[in-house]
Amino acid sequence: MSDMANASPERAKDIRAAAAAWLERRQRGHWNDADQAAFEAWLAASMHHSTAYWRVADAWNRADRLRVLGAPMRATAAPQRKATPWILRAVAAAVVVAVAGGAAYTTYFAAPAPKSYSTTVGGRETLAFADGSEIDLNTDTVVRTAVTREKRMVWLDRGEAYFRIKHDAAHPFVVIAGGHRVTDLGTQFIVRREEGRLEVSLVEGRAQVAAANGSLRPKTLKPGDVLVATANTMAVTKKAAETLTDKLGWRQGVIIFRHTTLADAAAEFNRYSSSHLAVEGDAVARLTVVGTFRANDMKSFVEVAQTIFGLKVEHRDNEIVLSR
């Protein structure tokens, strides 16, 4: 049983790499009879091969749990309503995002007869403009747009939007939200407005952020920069590309968590739902989650949290409470 003749002349890591390669080829598609024959021959060549293959296939199958809910989360599966295209005649190059913090500055930036667009809680819309610029509106969001031949302005009154703006140096694009002004010199960025807080994430190009009243020195953002502004402060941090990609999960109808605390995850779900998810207890609130969830499926998230962490779930009126 233990004679060394049974030891493989091949190294385990090589066999396992070969097993992974077979598994990958099998699930890639274009699998024909010749492939199948070659695969079976490889498997049958030694029990080392078979066991290595079973081992990697088992791990890959177990990784299905990553999909948590099993629901397909593809961009094409997400329902998307196109808002009526709004003709944008100006051919602008630079984009200006302005963030107004106080009511005083809102009037300062007020423009004649802007057009208003909004999404419901859990809703999502894309505004498409004639010049090719697009704005995606996330849940519970209100924007007003005023675009003329001379200037392009958008007010983010509430919520979150992803701007993809056609560059035109002569006609800057201005987005106003709260008490800061952000001047975008590039093309793609996310602006998210919350109570007393504004976040600008630069995906592509460049942007400049300033307080609308000029009280703070403007900051220039480069791709990957995330600026968080309050009434009196502005701080910029550099984020990994994937962090920004995660922030845009909502465009596919999903929320992406990476070691996000349960408290933050609940707050995120609450943005998309009329029912309220609450987390009781500091220890519970500090549990972290990783995964991709459908933004409109709080129930499944609750089930997962319940199963994984062994939490209690209580339904009170319009509230779901997670606790130990």
Add this chain to the structure above:
Amino acid sequence: MTDTPDSSRETTHTGASMSTSGLEDWFVREILPLEPALMQFLRRSLRNKDDADDVCQDVYALVCEAAQKNPPQPVKPFVFTVARNLLINRVRRDQIVSIEAVADLDALGIAVYEPGPDRSVMARQDLHRLQGALDRLPPRCREAVVYRKIEGLSYREIATRMGIGEDTVSEYLTRGMFVLADVLNADAPAQGNPA
């Protein structure tokens, strides 16, 4: 590759020879969960992980060859006896460590007569382990695995999103599978504790 009901579990121990798929099920259900304890045992004598992997893979092959003819019962002591014998042979051959180091399983704190870990318990731990496993993948590789596993994208869609060719997607996924198999079968808590 899901848990097999207990009824079929009985049939694997009747002594009849197993079909290939029966053998695979048996291996996944009975042997793979022992990998953390087995590796822990092997690593005591073999510092080099590649060497330990080699012996681990040899153990799998030998155990499955034996099981084809007559499934061992109980499984765990059999697996560790095979491991010890292979280790002794290797130690003799390479003269790396002393024989005493591998002579007595009990002295090494491997509780061979305790039942192996329960797959359903492991499944609950998997999600946590998967989180860690993903973090250990190279960033681009991880990205490809996430697109494939979580979002269920096609190769073409992944290639487009990542701005790479489909062959590179293949490479990333292959690498991801390899690493996931290692991580998911390692570091399991509360196994192989002192008797």
